[in-house]
Amino acid sequence: MLPIKKYIFVDLDNTVYPVKSMGDQLFAPILSLIKNSGKHDATIDSIKRMLTRKPFQYVAQHFNFDDVLTTECLGILQNLTISETLKPFDDYVVLKNIPCKKILVTAGFTILQQSKIQQLGIENDFEAFYIIDHTKAHVTKKDIFETILQQKKLLPHEVLVIGDDANSEIAAAQALGIDAVLINKIEANFIPPQITTVQYFEELLPMFHWQLVDA
Numbered sequence: 245m246l247p248i249k250k251y252i253f254v255d256l257d258n259t260v261y262p263v264k265s266m267g268d269q270l271f272a273p274i275l276s277l278i279k280n281s282g283k284h285d286a287t288i289d290s291i292k293r294m295l296t297r298k299p300f301q302y303v304a305q306h307f308n309f310d311d312v313l314t315t316e317c318l319g320i321l322q323n324l325t326i327s328e329t330l331k332p333f334d335d336y337v338v339l340k341n342i343p344c345k346k347i348l349v350t351a352g353f354t355i356l357q358q359s360k361i362q363q364l365g366i367e368n369d370f371e372a373f374y375i376i377d378h379t380k381a382h383v384t385k386k387d388i389f390e391t392i393l394q395q396k397k398l399l400p401h402e403v404l405v406i407g408d409d410a411n412s413e414i415a416a417a418q419a420l421g422i423d424a425v426l427i428n429k430i431e432a433n434f435i436p437p438q439i440t441t442v443q444y445f446e447e448l449l450p451m452f453h454w455q456l457v458d459a
């Protein structure tokens with residue numbers, strides 16, 4: 245018997261849309277700050293690459309940004325918004341149409357993540373949105389998943405978590421006994437072999453039974 249899923253907890257960046265599509269201008273102001281400071285351990289290209297995949301705080305720590313540089317970058321990033329329309333992945337409509345409830349759980353800067361959601365036009369596709377902003381609170385995806393399970397009186401086996409980061413949402417789901425599938429659309433770095441991976445949302449359909457429940 246396939247497990248019955250009532251909810252999908254969905255990651256945003258590189259799961260719903262490719263971060264790369266936001267273009268270089270988004271990160272340009274902080275990249276030039278970083279470049280001019282010289283206070284980091286890596287080439288601008290490797291920093292830029294990680295910025296499209298990981299939260300800024302992780303990148304700053306990984307490349308040893310000093311406190312001044314980190315604070316200056318945070319000042320910019322906290323107020324950044326997207327002004328252009330963003331396009332979800334081509335097969336996002338398949339995910340959207342899966343007959344169960346969906347909740348978006350994303351980590352990043354509140355204003356920036358909100359403007360991405362707006363520019364993607366996905367406000368009506370989710371029952372709720374959670375933005376984990378590490379400049380405001382030190383909660384993790386695991387904390388948020390646990391909170392939602394409690395609030396909605398859901399059991400771990402009634403939920404599916406999807407995302408592109410083995411160390412973030414996928415690890416959080418596994419720690420709570422929630423099924424997780426890694427959406428691998430942008431050729432992720434190393435994916436541990438025990439993680440279920442798909443490239444297209446269609447591949448999720450036969451893996452579970454889906455059930456639409458009342459909120």
Ligand SMILES: [Mg+2]
Pocket residue numbers: 255256257258259407408409
């Ligand atoms: Mg992601």
